[in-house]
Amino acid sequence: MSYVNNYTPSPEPTVPESEVYGPDPYDINFAFPLYPETLDTARIKLTPFIPPIHAETYWSHVKDHRSELYRYYSIYFHTLPEFLAWHELYFRRNPYQIYLAIVDKTRPDPAHPDWGGSFAGVVGLINTSAKNLQMEPGYILIFPEFQHTHVAKTMVAICLYYILQLPTASPPGLGFRRAQWCANALNAPSVGLAERMGFHREGTLRNAIVLPDELAAYGRKGRPGDPFENQSSRDTAILSVCWEDWEGGIKEKAQALVA
Numbered sequence: 001m002s003y004v005n006n007y008t009p010s011p012e013p014t015v016p017e018s019e020v021y022g023p024d025p026y027d028i029n030f031a032f033p034l035y036p037e038t039l040d041t042a043r044i045k046l047t048p049f050i051p052p053i054h055a056e057t058y059w060s061h062v063k064d065h066r067s068e069l070y071r072y073y074s075i076y077f078h079t080l081p082e083f084l085a086w087h088e089l090y091f092r093r094n095p096y097q098i099y100l101a102i103v104d105k106t107r108p109d110p111a112h113p114d115w116g117g118s119f120a121g122v123v124g125l126i127n128t129s130a131k132n133l134q135m136e137p138g139y140i141l142i143f144p145e146f147q148h149t150h151v152a153k154t155m156v157a158i159c160l161y162y163i164l165q166l167p168t169a170s171p172p173g174l175g176f177r178r179a180q181w182c183a184n185a186l187n188a189p190s191v192g193l194a195e196r197m198g199f200h201r202e203g204t205l206r207n208a209i210v211l212p213d214e215l216a217a218y219g220r221k222g223r224p225g226d227p228f229e230n231q232s233s234r235d236t237a238i239l240s241v242c243w244e245d246w247e248g249g250i251k252e253k254a255q256a257l258v259a
Helices: 051-069 080-092 151-164 188-196 213-218 243-258
Strands: 044-048 098-104 118-129 134-142 178-184 200-210 233-242
Touching (some): 051 118, 118 151, 134 151, 151 178, 151 188, 178 188
Parallel strands (some): 134 178
Antiparallel strands (some): 044 098, 098 118, 118 134, 200 233
């Protein structure tokens, strides 16, 4: 039996410069409810990252520290418009992912009193499967002046509440069964934070992601002769907190951080 292959590659999606800040009024386009009573705690709150509001402050914290802050990412941003185009494609136009600004309520920001605190970093809720009841905090970035404080631990606790708490509980969550954590296997601080928060190490995905040139030092060498032989690959550590872990004691640990 004869056959043909008429496949034609589709062009990479792009975002016109006029659209990188999103629509007006801004539509977060998220498929799940956001529960303020869960995401807004005594010291930290998570709120949708809205480029017209947050982008300039984000870039002011990041631009001079990109080599440090992006070193364990799988992508590297050179300019603010490049970052915003990625955010528009990867997050806002995907209803199963959302990017959240982390606000530290213990540090007032006189320049932005309406924020209720200082913009301390970002976290995405990614790789969501409503069918399989799982979600992952990812693309986490804590600004340098907020590192080694309560910010990261409290943010993770809030994410666990949001993902794993039942919708009928108080405060409510999505009632998913699995919160996943993925990190560059070389990123010991990220893996260590997850483990301290109760995540269980499940293994390592070897050669999981081909890295851009700027991040070559944070992966393993490519294979001579393959399509990306000059680019390294990232090994990814996989951890999780599942509903049994949540109900078995992790909830109380998270509650102590957010209460």
